[in-house]
Amino acid sequence: MQQYFSDLADYVMRNVRGDEVVLVTFDAEQSDFVRFSRSTVRQAGSVSQRYLWLDLIRGQRHASSYTALAGDAATDRKRADALIGELRERLPHVPEDPYLLYSTEVRSTERSGDNRLPDRDAALDAIMQAGDGRDLVGIYAQGGIFSGFANSLGQRNWFSSYSFNFDWSFYHRDDKAVKTSYAGFSWDSAQFARKVQTAAEQLSILARPAKTVQPGQYRVYLAPAALSEFVGLLGWGGFSIKAHRTKSTPLLRMIEANALLSPMVTIRENTRDGIAPNFESAGFIKPDAVVLIENGRSRETLVSPRSAREYGVQPNGASGGESPDSLDMDGGDVPHDDILKRLDTGMFINQLWYLNFSDRPACRITGMTRFASFWVENGRIEAPLAVMRFDETSYRVLGDNLLCLTRERDFMPDPHTYEARSTSSARMPGAIVDKFMFTL
Amino acid sequence: MLETLESLFRQVMPRVDFCSLRFVNERQEQVRVRQNIPQPVQRATDVGAMITVMHGGGLGYGATSELNASGLRWAAEQALHWAERTAGRAVFDFRKISPPLIHDEYAGPEEIPWDTVPLEDKFDLLNAESKRLKTDDRIVDWDAALWHVEKETLYLTSAGGRIFQRFSYMIPFLRATANQKAITQTRTLGGRGYCRQGGMELIDNVGFRTAAPQIAADAVALLSAPNCPTGKMDLVIAPDQAILQVHESIGHPLELDRILGDERNYAGTSFVKPEMFGTYRYGSDLLNITYDPTRPEQFSSFAYDDDGLKAEKQYLIEKGILRRGLGGLSSQLRSGIPGVANSRASSWNRPPIDRMANLNLEPGDKSFDEIISAIRSGIYMKTNSSWSIDDSRNKFQFGCEWAQLIEDGKLTTVVRNPNYRGISATFWRSLKMVGNDSTFEVLGTPNCGKGEPNQIMRVGHATPVCAFEGVDVFGGE
Secondary structure: OHHHHHHHHHHHHHOOOOOOEEEEEEEEEEEEEEEEEOOEEEEEEEEEEEEEEEEEEEOOEEEEEEEEOOOOHHHHHHHHHHHHHHHHHHHHHOOOOOOOOOOOOOOOEEEEOOOOOOOHHHHHHHHHHHHOOOEEEEEEEEEEEEEEEEEOOOOEEEEEEEEEEEEEEEEEEOOEEEEEEEEEOOOOHHHHHHHHHHHHHHHHHHOOOOEOOOOEEEEEEEOHHHHHHHHHHHOOOOOEHHHHHOOOOOOHHHHHOOOOOOOOOOEEEEOOOOOOOOEOOOOOEOOOEEEEEEOOEEOOOEOOHHHHHHHOOOOOOOOOOOOOOEEEEOOOOEOHHHHHHHHOOEEEEEEEEEEEEEEHHHOEEEEEEEEEEEEEEOOEEEEEEOOOEEEEEHHHHHHHOEEEEEOOOEEEEOOOOOOOOOOOEEEEOOEEEEEEEEOO | OHHHHHHHHHHHOOOOOEEEEEEEEEEEEEEEEEOOEEOOOEEEEEEEEEEEEEEOOEEEEEEEOOOOHHHHHHHHHHHHHHHHHHOOOEOOOHHHOOOOOOEEEEEOOOOOOHHHOOHHHHHHHHHHHHHHHOOOOOEEEEEEEEEEEEEEEEEEEOOOOEEEEEEEEEEEEEEEEEEEOOEEEEEEOOOOOOOEEOOOOHHHHOOOOOOHHHHHHHHHHHHOOOEOOOEEEEEEEOHHHHHHHHHHHHHHHHEHHHHHOOOOOOOOOOOOOHHHOOOOEOOOOOOOEEEOOOOOOOOOOOOEOOOOOEOOOEEEEEOOEEOOOEOOHHHHHHHOOOOOOOEEOOOOOOOOEEOOOEEEEOOOOEOHHHHHHOOOEEEEEEEEEEEEEOOOOOEEEEEEEEEEEEEOOEEEEEEEOOEEEEEHHHHHHOEEEEEOHHHOEEEEEEEEEEOOOOEEEEEEEEEOOEEEEEEEEEOOO
16 A cells, blocks of 8 residues: 555656646555444445545645545546646635745654454354443454545655454443454453453343432542543643633633642643644645643644644644644553542443533533443442433642542544544543532 | 446445445535634535345444445445344344335525525625624634535435435534623524525525624623523523524434434433323423424424435424424334434444434514513523533523513513523423414524534524523523
C-alpha cells in the first residue's frame, strides 16, 4: 500500500506546474467486520476503501477536493489528473484565503506496523465459542489502516497499522449487560479467555435483583471507560483554540472567570503513546504531547493550521476540529484493588452513555449510566443498579468533588467506525467523586 | 458507467441463492463564509459498490471502491466467503427472505440544480447573509453555509432486478454566537434542521435570505435574559425541537433491530417489546406518527429502500396506539412485526440496517395563537441544542437555544439555557394540543448515528407545534 501511495503521489507531483504547490493526503483501509447478536452472526463482510485528498495552491488561493480511489494505478492516475484539472479550473473563481497555512519545512516520517493479525475465520470461531450458552452482542473489526501525506516540496509521511478491535457485551436481560473490549495487534487466546471469564463473572452479579436509587447526590466510582466518556466530551471544543477565542468553549469559566479543576487533573494530547498518525493534512507534524490541563489549570490548546494563521500562533498538528486524538489523563495514587474500600458506600459505574452539555458555558454535562453499574455498601458490591441520569458540572466532578484517581490507567482504542476505523484512543484512570448529582 | 457495472456484475456474480450489487455515487460540496471571510470549498466524491450474497442461510458482503472486474470479483468472493462461514450461525435463515424483483427508476426534486449557480454567486449570497449576522459587537462568531449532496444509487439483483434512484439534498446553515464575559449564547437557523431534497430553490423556501437579523438579535437578547426557571409547567415546543423529540423518543425505540437486540452493544435497546404492537398506548389520542415517503421535498423520501422494498406511507402510531415498527424486510420476518421500507445504508461501504427515513407527527387542529392562549403557566422552547436519552430510550433530557415564558396565555420573558426532561411514553401521553397545518414544518437531520460498523444517516421529520402538560423544566447553572 505504501508503494502504491508513493507512486501515485510521485505521479501527481510530476504534473505540478510553475508556482503551484500541491498537498496530497491519502486514507485507506482493508477491513473485515463481523457483527454479532444473541451469539449469532448478524452481518459479516469485508470493505476495501481508498481516498485521496488534493489541495492545489497558488499564492493565497487554493482549491481542494476529495475522491475515492479504485486501487489500480491506471484508473487512479486518470482520477488524479481529472481532479487536478478540475482544481486548476476552479482556482481563479475562489477568493484568496487569508488563513491558508501549510508546512514549508520538509519533515518526512514513517511509522509502519507489522501485520500480525489473526486469521479472521479463527477469530470468528473463538468469538462464537465465547458466546456459546451466553447472549453475546457486538462487533469484531480487523485489518489494515493506512494514511499518507505528500507535498510538492518533497515531504512524505506514512502511517500503517494492522489492528483488531472486538467490542462486545454479554447480556443478562433487558438493559443489564457487561460491556468489554479486546483490542490489539496480535491475538492472545489466553488474554481473550481472561476477558471472557471476567465479563462472565460480572454477569453473574447482574442476576441479582436491581437496586433503584432516588435522584440525589451520591458518592461514585467512575471506572476508566466512564471517566473517558466524561473527559472525552470536553474534547468537543474544550481544548480548541478556535473555541477558546470565540468564547464557545465549554471551559469558558476557566478562561473568563478563573475557574479551576482539581490539582489532581492533568490532561494531555499524547501523540507519542497513542495509535494515531502524527501528521495532518497541511503537512505539520504533531509534537509528542500537548499539555491541555495541568494540575487543574488550563494550559495549551490544540491549534490547527488555519487557526494558527487566524490567531497568530504556532500550529501544533491539530486537525480542523481541534479535538484530541490521543487523550491522556494522569493517574493518581490509589491502587485499583483498593477502590471498593475507598468508595465504601455508593455507586460503581463502569460506563456512561450519551453525554451532552446541558449548560455549555458552565460545562455542565448530562448523560446516563449504562451497562454493569453496581450499588456498593461498606466496600462490597451489593446489587446492580437501574440506569440513572446525571447532570453535573466538570468543575465539581473534576474539581471540588474529585476525591482520588486510581494509580493504574486503562488504554482504550476507540472502537468507532464512522466512515472509517478510528485511530483515536484514550488512556484514563478511574476516579472517585463525591456528591455526584443524579436527576432522573 | 452503469451499463458497465451491470455487465460486470453478471460476470462476477457467484451461483448462489441470492446476490445483489448496490452502487453508490455521491458528490458533495460545502460552501461557507465565516466572519465575512469565504472559507475553502469542501468538495468530495465517493463512489463504490457492495456485493451481498445470501447462500445456504448465511449472509455476507464485500464492498470496494475498485469498480472493475478485479475489484468486483474480490467483493463477490468476500461476500461468498462470509455467507458460507455464517451459514447455520446467523441470526436468521436468510433463505426465508424473498427479495423483491423490481425494475424502476426514481428521481427526487431539484428545480434549480446546484451546479447551474456559479460558485461566485453562492459566495455572494453567503457573504450577504454573513454580514447580516454581525449586528453587534457582542457577536463573536458567525457563519453562513450551504451543503449540497448529489447521490445516485443502482441496485441490481441476481434475479434480474434493477432500481436506479437519484437525489439532491440541501442543508443550509446560519449561526450567530454572542458573548459577554462568562456567558455565551448561540442561535442558528433551526440547528441543521432545515435540510430538504431539492436544489437552490430551497434557499427561498426555507427563509434563508430573511432569517439572519432575527438569529443575531436572539443571540444578543439571550445574553441578558434570566436563566430558565425550574419547575413543573406546560411545555410548548416548536417544530425544530419537536423533530428531535420524535426522533429520539419515538423513532429509535420503534426500530425493529433494536427491539430484536442487534443494537444493544452500541446504539442501545428499546423499552418497546414485541407484544406491545397493536395495543400499547404510546401517547395521547392526539399522537399520530407516520412513516411518510410521499413528500418528495422531505429529506429522506425515496421510492425503494436499499433492499429494494417499495416505500409506502404507514401509520406507526394512530390516535396514540402503537401499530407498526420501523424495520425492513429481514427484521419484519425475524420479529413477525409489521414494518416499513427502511433498510438503509449510509453508503456503499456499510450494509443496510433498520433506520428512520421520514418519520412525521401528523398535524392537529390548533393554531399557534390558540395553543399559547390556552396555557396559563408554561414555556415555549425553540431549536434543539442538547440531546441525551438512555439506551432503552426512556429517560430523556433535551435543551433548546431559545425559550419564552407563557403567562396567562401570552408569550412574555425570554429565558436562556432552557432544558426539560422526562420519560418517553409518559411524556407523549401528556401531549395536550397539536398544531394545525399553519404550524407544520418539513425538517430533518443529516447526522443520525447508529449501527456496527457505525453509520451516519440522513433522516427527515415533519411536525407541527406541540404542547405538553406538566413537564419538568429547568435552566443552567
